Amino acid sequence: MVNINKNLWIIVLLAGILGIVSLFTPTLSIGSEDAFIWVWNLYVSSSFVGFVQTDEILYSLGVAATVFIAIGTLITLFSGIASKVKNKRLNLIAIIGGVLILIGPIIYLGGISVEESIWDYLSVNIGSILPFFAGIITILGGVIGIIKRKS
DSSP states (O other), X not given: OXXXXXXXXXXXXXXXXXXXXHHTSOSEEETTTTXXXXXXXXEEOSSOEEEOOTTSHHHHHHHHHHHXXXXXXXXXXXXXXXXXXXXOOOHHHXXXXXXXXXXXXXXXXXXXXXXXXXXXXXXXXXXXXXXXXXXXXXXXXXXXHHHHHHO
């Protein structure tokens, strides 16, 4: 039988890797222009590569979301690696990292949803979904670790 306490660090580490991948995959796509937007405001289309204009709300939301996802991912990776190397259970720190990873896309997608017609031309891409998976997996790993420690 597998001792789940000894292997929780793998779950947390994989969630951290998902957080990293989410930063490097497009979060939104614009079908009419064949364009993609990353959470950190990179804009790529067939005729243009650049950044979202700084006066757009998408820019501010992207910066805030990137900071939350990046810090949460670093905390998650740290807690996963430290749990293995130092043989300490850092479940609460992993949960904090997972919550920060979750806050990023909520800020981003919730903020751009304020404009009513935005979903008429924008589509959610994998970079918007991966942080949710990473955050939920990290939080579940931390909660399971806390429950197993008490039992």
